[in-house]
Amino acid sequence: MENMRRRFVLNLIAYAALRDVPAIQLCRLAGIDLPALQGTGDYIIxxxxxxxxxxxxxxxxxDTMFGLHFGESLQLSALGIVGEIIRTSKTVGEAVEQAAALSHLLTDLFRVIVExxxxxxxxxxLPLTERTxxxxxxxxxxxxxVFVVHELDGLLLRKVKPEAVQLPYRVEQEAEYTRVFRCNIEKSTDDYALVFDNRYWSESLLSANYEIQRTLLQKVAAHNSTEGDSLREKIHQYLLTNAYLGIRSLSEIAANFNVSPRTLQRKLKEEGINYQDVADEVRKSLAIHYLEEGGYAVKTISYMLGxxxxxxxxxxxxxxxxxxxxxxxKN
Known part of the structure; x- marks a missing residue:
């Protein structure tokens, strides 16, 4: 569990850095030794x-919705966690059941069951502990x-929409929850639940495309630019990390960064660039990487880039x- 927790914490810090939160300051305030966390030893959180x-x-x-937005950004990171499930499951139903059985490796706050x-x-x-x-x-x-909804995207290589999301409280910024979950939020008595149409259950996983996703992971690891100070670099890294189902729109990026599209464009303009230029940089970089590294069909690459x-x-x-x-x- 500590290994998984360490990976999770590193992902959280990396995402916070993309949101312009200094990693060193964040870890100091949290009481975490960042060099030890990044080292090879068994540092326990x-x-x-x-x-x-x-x-x-x-x-x-x-951002009071930090967890919601962090979950939305975990798509690619999730591949490293569920890669084995993708390779050993034939259908979405099998993958969901296996993932639920392994949920205890990621958290001790709740367990996951599938009905x-x-x-x-x-x-x-299902909560396991007293929520102090x-x-x-x-x-x-x-x-x-959110992580589950978006990981299903990776299993099927298309955006999956739940029938309902149930939470035991009313959300204040309902429009943002609806955007991230892709459906309306239902207030329940005490349930935390995701409801999906059965048509997804028996769908075959596109495991053949897992290799192109692994290629994207290699590209992200090589880029390693979460320490960049400019907004351009932060957005470039975010787009790259979430690129296996196309490039996010300006409005989606702005919402995840908890600012308005106009504010985001203004800040980019101050750096001498606009959002479309950054998006095209990522598309071009990925297109060349896929063509050089994977031997994938051009049509597949075109689809992956949106x-x-x-x-x-x-x-x-x-x-x-x-x-x-x-x-x-060919060349």
């Missing part, structure tokens, strides 16, 4: 340090609920490099 980390990250980022009904299946998050710190509990459980038509990808790539994707790949 206790519950109090983890609770402190949640609180300080949310405060420094000025199959006639028309839908429900993933329930409701703020931290809520941040954590919302993170994992292009609806192969012709649109071909025109863009020729504008970037002077060559078509096919000719570039």
């Amino acid at each position: 206790n519950n109090q340090q983890l609770n402190n980390l949640w609180r300080e990250a949310s405060t420094l980022a000025d 199959r009904k006639e028309s839908h299946f429900i993933i329930r998050f 710190d409701m703020f931290v509990f809520r941040q954590t459980i919302e993170l994992f609920m 292009y609806n038509e192969l012709s649109a990808f071909t025109r863009a790539f020729k504008r970037w490099t002077g060559k078509t994707p096919v000719s570039y790949q």
